[in-house]
Amino acid sequence: MTELFVLAEHRQGEIRDVTFELLTKGKELAKKTSTDLTAIVLGHNAGNHAKRLADHAKRVLVIEDPRLENFNSEAYQMVLSQLISQRKPSLTLMGHTAFGVDLAPSLATELNLPLATDCVDLDFEGETLTVIRQVYGGKVNVKARVRKSEGYIVTIRPATFETEEGTPLGGKIVTIESPLSEDIEYKRFIEYVQPPAGEVDITAADSLIGIGRGIKDADNMPMMEELAATLGGVLVCSRPIVDKEWLPADRQVGTSGKTVKPKLYIAVGISGAFQHLTGMKNSDLIIAINKDPKAPIFRVADYGVVEDLFKIVPSLKSKISEAREAHT
Amino acid sequence: MEIIVCIKHVPETAEADITIDESGKRIEVEDLVFDINEWDDYALEEAVQLKEKLGGSVTAMTVGSEEGDSTLRKCLARGADRAIRLTDKAFEGSDGYATAKILHRAIKELPYDLILTGAQAGDDGYAQVGVTLAELLGVPHATMVKKVEFSGDQARVNRELEGGLEAVIEMKLPALITIQTGINEPRYVSIMGIRKAKSKEIKVLGLKELGLKEDEVGKAGSWMTVERMFVPPVEKEVEILEGTSDEVTTKITDILRAKGLI
Numbered sequence: 001m002t003e004l005f006v007l008a009e010h011r012q013g014e015i016r017d018v019t020f021e022l023l024t025k026g027k028e029l030a031k032k033t034s035t036d037l038t039a040i041v042l043g044h045n046a047g048n049h050a051k052r053l054a055d056h057a058k059r060v061l062v063i064e065d066p067r068l069e070n071f072n073s074e075a076y077q078m079v080l081s082q083l084i085s086q087r088k089p090s091l092t093l094m095g096h097t098a099f100g101v102d103l104a105p106s107l108a109t110e111l112n113l114p115l116a117t118d119c120v121d122l123d124f125e126g127e128t129l130t131v132i133r134q135v136y137g138g139k140v141n142v143k144a145r146v147r148k149s150e151g152y153i154v155t156i157r158p159a160t161f162e163t164e165e166g167t168p169l170g171g172k173i174v175t176i177e178s179p180l181s182e183d184i185e186y187k188r189f190i191e192y193v194q195p196p197a198g199e200v201d202i203t204a205a206d207s208l209i210g211i212g213r214g215i216k217d218a219d220n221m222p223m224m225e226e227l228a229a230t231l232g233g234v235l236v237c238s239r240p241i242v243d244k245e246w247l248p249a250d251r252q253v254g255t256s257g258k259t260v261k262p263k264l265y266i267a268v269g270i271s272g273a274f275q276h277l278t279g280m281k282n283s284d285l286i287i288a289i290n291k292d293p294k295a296p297i298f299r300v301a302d303y304g305v306v307e308d309l310f311k312i313v314p315s316l317k318s319k320i321s322e323a324r325e326a327h328t
Numbered sequence: 329m330e331i332i333v334c335i336k337h338v339p340e341t342a343e344a345d346i347t348i349d350e351s352g353k354r355i356e357v358e359d360l361v362f363d364i365n366e367w368d369d370y371a372l373e374e375a376v377q378l379k380e381k382l383g384g385s386v387t388a389m390t391v392g393s394e395e396g397d398s399t400l401r402k403c404l405a406r407g408a409d410r411a412i413r414l415t416d417k418a419f420e421g422s423d424g425y426a427t428a429k430i431l432h433r434a435i436k437e438l439p440y441d442l443i444l445t446g447a448q449a450g451d452d453g454y455a456q457v458g459v460t461l462a463e464l465l466g467v468p469h470a471t472m473v474k475k476v477e478f479s480g481d482q483a484r485v486n487r488e489l490e491g492g493l494e495a496v497i498e499m500k501l502p503a504l505i506t507i508q509t510g511i512n513e514p515r516y517v518s519i520m521g522i523r524k525a526k527s528k529e530i531k532v533l534g535l536k537e538l539g540l541k542e543d544e545v546g547k548a549g550s551w552m553t554v555e556r557m558f559v560p561p562v563e564k565e566v567e568i569l570e571g572t573s574d575e576v577t578t579k580i581t582d583i584l585r586a587k588g589l590i
């Protein structure tokens with residue numbers, strides 16, 4: 001029977017969440033298209049990973065090789081291009097992550113299989129694969145048809161599908177001999193570098209004020225610091241603020257920063273790109289202040305203010321200050 | 329070091345009012361301001377800094393219409409030595425894959441040690457062109473890079489992974505690197521630079537010059553065909569607080585007080 005591949009992603013001994021999200025979606029698609037859901041894991045001593053994956057797939061293919069322990073696109077591509085050419089899965093899913101982004105385009109090009117990246121949904125409509133992607137910083141969705149082919153590669157945005165913990169599927173674990181014979185010639189993994197521990201743990205704070213590019217100028221930082229202090233919260237930010245070095249990297253919220261779940265998140269001048277939303281959308285209460293009524297941040301917020309932040313912030317600061325004084 | 333930087337001229341959309349046009353397949357771009365793609369801005373700066381340190385030259389290259397010249401001129405003003413624009417009616421509607429094929433044809437004729445692209449483009453966000461191009465050229469790649477160093481024929485780069493973790497990778501040159509924001513501080517263009525760049529040549533190459541066939545590029549040569557565009561669904565129904573600034577901030581304060589947050 002034809003297979004549908006889900007490529008497991010792991011790092012430093014842990015399977016990454018996106019893998020189970022993909023397996024959940026993969027299961028639904030496999031059922032719809034009467035194909036077998038196969039999880040693929042490349043690694044070293046990957047037995048434990050395989051056991052966990054077996055709960056979520058009909059079959060788990062394990063390729064064991066010390067050279068596959070840490071992700072190296074060159075080695076991974078060699079293994080996967082052979083595997084896909086031999087077994088011809090109808091579809092191969094992987095995460096649109098630092099892993100998938102480094103691997104999928106070259107793999108698809110080598111195999112001459114169509115690739116759709118950063119998808120938030122996909123479906124087979126008859127024989128045609130259609131995908132939904134988000135463009136223009138999350139302001140517009142596109143439904144696109146993928147050119148007809150005997151197989152496809154699709155990368156899926158993380159945290160798009162929710163993992164379902166259904167009854168374990170008891171998938172069969174099959175170990176395949178590593179096809180890596182020659183040396184990995186061009187590319188070497190050297191080491192991981194951990195981010196330095198920050199001064200404050202933003203994941204522990206109850207109230208966060210998140211600031212974005214909308215604050216425009218470093219001169220406006222004190223105003224934002226004051227708002228955070230008045231509220232008794234911590235100032236955090238979107239990526240551009242760290243890129244400009246207005247705040248240190250440990251204050252960044254999002255996929256390449258921290259994931260937070262405070263009681264209160266006030267987003268000020270943040271558009272709401274998915275990389276930011278992933279890091280904060282599960283906060284208990286979200287208030288967004290943005291002058292653009294169509295900013296994607298409003299799609300995850302509880303309350304919104306469509307206004308120039310420079311009109312709102314000073315007034316908000318004094319109101320909160322008054323309220324706190326009245327309270328004490 | 330001979331460096332080629334791939335650049336995209338994109339509309340600024342974070343603050344703009346975006347509307348989907350009548351065809352339902354595109355957005356209205358007439359009123360939008362175009363500029364260099366944010367990630368490419370850092371890629372160009374990295375290229376120029378490497379040239380300043382190691383010698384060599386920087387070539388900026390773009391696929392697109394004549395309107396991209398303003399962005400190419402900015403690249404010249406900021407330190408690129410040459411600018412090449414790949415333009416043809418047949419290229420219109422190209423997706424990431426077709427775009428990579430066009431760039432490949434132009435680049436394979438040039439000398440290079442390093443190719444830089446942005447990690448992604450802010451408009452269609454494929455994050456695909458760089459790595460596809462590397463595969464077509466048969467050179468190694470590394471994506472979302474925040475640090476680049478060289479020793480001999482090796483590049484040593486820090487890739488940014490999730491949660492602020494980085495992976496250090498070594499690659500043989502020539503190689504392709506996609507650049508992540510924050511790797512450097514893009515410089516401002518000097519008035520002198522802009523003046524000088526005005527007279528510099530922008531080389532233009534089309535389908536024929538590149539030896540491409542019509543069905544390899546544009547819609548015919550793409551993997552993806554847009555069916556329709558639509559406004560994304562909401563995850564939560566937001567309540568917009570209306571009124572004067574004073575009224576709005578009173579409302580926020582009331583909400584925070586009711587929830588015991590102040």
Ligand SMILES: Cc1cc2nc3c(=O)[nH]c(=O)nc-3n(C[C@H](O)[C@H](O)[C@H](O)COP(=O)(O)OP(=O)(O)OC[C@H]3O[C@@H](n4cnc5c(N)ncnc54)[C@H](O)[C@@H]3O)c2cc1C
Nearest residue numbers: 212213214238239254255256257269270271276291309342
């Ligand atoms: C691999 C990768 C990882 C990434 N990781 C992260 C991450 O971890 N965290 C992150 O945040 N981003 C991340 N990004 C970047 C992300 O894609 C966006 O570019 C970024 O989040 C945008 O930040 P922003 O919302 O502050 O800026 P913009 O998108 O420029 O938005 C600015 C907003 O401010 C509003 N505004 C402007 N002026 C005013 C005013 N006077 N009053 C009110 N509102 C105003 C505008 O309407 C706009 O909505 C990542 C990108 C990539 C490719």
